[in-house]
Amino acid sequence: MRQVLVLAEGTTGTRRATCALLTVARRLGAPAVVLGGPADPAGTALLGRFGAKTIYPMPAPGPGGQSAAARVEMLVELARRTSPAAILIASGRDGLEIAGRVGVRLDSGVLSDVVDVLDGPVAVQSVRGGSYLVRSRVVRGVPVLAVRTEHITVVPDPATPAVRQVRVAFPAGVYAVRTVRPRTGRTSASPELSTAAVVVTGGRGVGSRAAFDLVNRLAEALGGAAGGSHTATELGWCPRKALVDQVGTIVHPSLYLALGVSGSQRHCAGMRGAATIVAIDSDPAAPIFRLSDLGVVGDVHQVVPELLAEIERRRAQPVISTRTVTEA
16 A cells, blocks of 8 residues: 655644544555654654654754755655655645645646545645536646645544654755744643634734734733734734735634724635634624625724723622522
8 A cells, every 4th residue: 555645733733634544544554653852652653643654854953843845855865765645634725835836846746735645646626716516637746645634524533653864965955044033922722723613803904013912912911822914914014924814824713803904805715614603893894794694884993992801890890709509
């Protein structure tokens, strides 16, 4: 049975996205996980629970596991050695970049916006923000599939993976790559955008970089993650990694608040999986209102401060404990 290379999310591959890719990989062949760092017992056990047959750790000493360049080199080298049935990568900003670079290096076809994979492999793709689905197949080289893992139901299938060390001759340029994390002044306890239960996103209607602090404050007050629309990220009001979009981060929180977001197709494709959607915008004809469960037509700069004040007021209220006594 041919291997199916799965690029792990994170360094150890213990995120849900990796487990979803393993669920898909089992349909196509023997899943083999490519890590971004060394293997550890807990990570190996979890990957084995979801069917990993082989685990390839990042060689050491080597470049940091978060380096996209290092992961590209690993995937290309392993693909040339093993001739896999497919290469599966979680969609997202980094995932799409890696998929494209691997496809060029291997002279292979790349398919994105994949929401399911059938035997073949045949990719089921979401088109125009989920308006319809198409089935596609790569006709040259190793199929490279960028999968939107939030659409995959994770199913365990226990296996005992073999950890195999590989020697990769990384080019000098790969070792020169450094991951630089900006200092935002925000607490590191903030939840990850892709898995947050509450997401607050700001768009053009927020008005400016200074005013975008309203988005951050509301997200912090609700214990959620802050995101931005395509326009907000392009204008530099928030980090590009905070982009909630069809080609950015796909979110599926319990509560999604859109502040000054008009609701383009590409944005809606990134958040339509939210359980409850609340939109605040001054334009009553904004497309986001057609998708929202609750809509507020008003100025974000007036509505959000009142919402923050109400949150603080309710938190300040004493907690009253009630007890019901039943007499015989």
